Amino acid sequence: DAMVIQNPRYQVTQFGKPVTLSCSQTLNHNVMYWYQQKSSQAPKLLFHYYDKDFNNEADTPDNFQSRRPNTSFCFLDIRSPGLGDAAMYLCATSFLGLAGSEQYFGPGTRLTVT
Amino acid sequence: AQSVTQLDSHVSVSEGTPVLLRCNYSSSYSPSLFWYVQHPNKGLQLLLKYTSAATLVKGINGFEAEFKKSETSFHLTKPSAHMSDAAEYFCVVSQTGGGADGLTFGKGTHLIIQP
Numbered sequence: 001d002a003m004v005i006q007n008p009r010y011q012v013t014q015f016g017k018p019v020t021l022s023c024s025q026t027l028n029h030n031v032m033y034w035y036q037q038k039s040s041q042a043p044k045l046l047f048h049y050y051d052k053d054f055n056n057e058a059d060t061p062d063n064f065q066s067r068r069p070n071t072s073f074c075f076l077d078i079r080s081p082g083l084g085d086a087a088m089y090l091c092a093t094s095f096l097g098l099a100g101s102e103q104y105f106g107p108g109t110r111l112t113v114t
Numbered sequence: 115a116q117s118v119t120q121l122d123s124h125v126s127v128s129e130g131t132p133v134l135l136r137c138n139y140s141s142s143y144s145p146s147l148f149w150y151v152q153h154p155n156k157g158l159q160l161l162l163k164y165t166s167a168a169t170l171v172k173g174i175n176g177f178e179a180e181f182k183k184s185e186t187s188f189h190l191t192k193p194s195a196h197m198s199d200a201a202e203y204f205c206v207v208s209q210t211g212g213g214a215d216g217l218t219f220g221k222g223t224h225l226i227i228q229p
Contacts, residue, residue, distance in 0.1 A: 040222075040224075088155075092158075102163050105150075107156055
């Protein structure tokens with residue numbers, strides 16, 4: 001089945017130690033998103049790629065970076081994780097151009113910072 | 115500008131009774147509206163979407179929602195709750211056509227199902 005895959009599902013990192021979260025998709029969608037979701041809150045968009053064009057949200061900290069080497073893969077890099085970065089990180093995709101195109105979400109990666 | 119208000123942070127119903135989760139929106143454009151469900155430690159799953167076709171939208175797992183432009187509402191309903199419906203529900207609004215960055219999430223409603 002076509003889907004959005006996130007690895008790992010659970011990630012533990014140390015304060016200040018760089019960490020990379022991975023997302024892949026088999027939907028061939030042109031847009032990929034990264035969201036941060038803290039406990040009991042709605043997902044918060046960090047940035048998205050429209051094809052190769054990177055779009056950063058204005059309030060996304062510089063500590064968060066992203067790479068999209070090809071259509072299928074997108075990575076979230078946290079350069080120096082702080083305790084406040086502990087959250088669920090959700091990857092999503094959509095196909096821009098379809099009316100009312102919804103986003104398809106992966107299962108998420110729960111990040112713990114020790 | 116667009117916004118979403120989910121009127122209840124928590125809703126508790128008994129199994130087998132109807133479910134109503136309320137959502138009001140505001141949008142400068144003809145909106146697309148979505149309901150997503152999130153079970154604990156899982157990603158978001160699309161329940162249903164409205165994209166300017168029929169105002170009564172049927173989704174998965176027996177859920178449906180009615181788009182009421184005059185009331186700027188998009189409430190989610192289900193005739194009979196099941197224990198597996200216990201989850202967090204998000205109402206989401208988008209500009210027409212989806213838009214790569216046009217999604218606005220409500221704060222979520224936590225649905226509790228009492229046995």
